[in-house]
Amino acid sequence: MESSVKELPFCRTPAKHYQAVQFNDSLTELWNGILAHSPNGTFLHHRYFIGYHGSRFVDASTIIFYAGKAVALFPAEREGNRIYSHRGLTYAGWILASGVAPDQIPEIMRETIAYYLHLGIQRMEVRTIPNCFTAFDQESLHHLFAKLGGKTVATHVHHAIPLPHKVSDRGKKWGRKKALMHGLFVYESSDLQAFWKDILQPNLEVHHRAKPTHTWYEMQTLVDRFPDQIRFHGVYQGSELLGGAVVFDTLRCAHLQYIAASKKGRALRCLDLLMGELIEINYAHKAWFNMGVSHIPPSGVKNKGLVTWKESLGGRPVSAFLLQIDLGCYSLSD
Structure with missing residues (x-):
């Protein structure tokens, strides 16, 4: 009988060059320094912003290194055997360092997932960053996450005005x-x-x-x-x-x-x-003026009046996604 356990996919760059390290306070300066020049991070990912939550969340953030150099941040919190990036922030996911090459991103993502798999995590959820906040299209991260076995479980529509x-x-x-x-x-x-x-x-x-x-x-x-x-x-x-x-x-x-x-x-x-x-x-x-989402929490029902108001000001839809990957079916190769 064929096993249902799958190997987490490799990409072209040897994974041994990458290492995910759990964040601790001694890495605060490094974290914030990377964020300051990131093409897709904002001040919501600054450690002083994340830290205002206090003990509300159990921090499980990581910094991903390549050949000893920090190449990405992953703001995250843990509840049981699940990782969230990040329920205390509007959006998170992989925050890339300046100068990271496109062909490095798949292994950055894979190394992060492998790290949490080693910790016994069964599921990861990621709230993607709307494109209006970033210097490059986040669709590439969305696509790579899907190639690693992830799926989209919800779509949140912001209304933003190009300026x-x-x-x-x-x-x-x-x-x-x-x-x-x-x-x-x-x-x-x-x-x-x-x-x-x-x-x-x-x-x-x-x-x-x-x-x-x-x-x-x-x-x-x-x-x-x-x-x-x-x-x-x-x-x-x-x-x-x-x-x-x-x-x-x-x-x-x-x-x-x-x-x-x-x-x-x-x-x-x-x-x-x-x-x-x-x-x-x-x-x-x-570049943009974002007016946020227009659904009514916690039901998720669209507030039609709010949508009309935003559109009257010039707002157009910009999607952000809630992504999920179940890790229980994966194993890691050497």
Whole structure:
């Protein structure tokens, strides 16, 4: 009877030149140094960002070396006999070092999988990085993962705007004029606590029966760690805060993390003014403005109204994938 156990595929480069090493605190400087020049990593993969989760996740990250040189990072956390990359981050997977050749990527991936297989891991899940954040198409990583036995178990659709872009929707342009007529203005400020407690949390509770992914304290901690990358833009009438947005500012893409307005702010169309200025002025120098996914957690049902709003601003679909590979059927050759 033929065995059901398969050998994990090799690629062209001898695997013995590659080594996956478990991350520890002594490797923090090396990790962050690689990330600073990575073509597909963002500050979400910085150790100080990953570390804000504290003991919520059991860290199982690795650094992959080739001939003694670090060539990739793999942010990960472990629960039982499963590895996730990474449930505490929007996206993760293999973060490549600058200058890594395309023909090295298959063995980087294989060595990572082999490392976790040696640890007795039965399943790996990877949340891929949307292309709007990266300098190269992530489809190649997706394809290679499939060749190693992985499969796609979910597709998450972001809506992103290629920049520069002028908002042309008539309703949005009218709303922007109305906001300006009532003296509203957009200002980057530090009023994060007021926005969180007086506007964002009440809005999510009333309209969606939900809470922000981050508490105010968690977000303020991240702002303190990444003041140049996490930015709050408020909409004001005089000194009154009517709405605002938290933007994650990465090298290629500005990502809209949170947005909300008070009842008065909605009546005065403050978000039309805010989004117009973020897209056309504040982040016009970026390649993309990403407005994130539009499904309702935890059901995953698409929020059609949110999709329509994003499309009216110029958003187009950009897919990210949840990949999975079951390791129980694999063995390793010498």
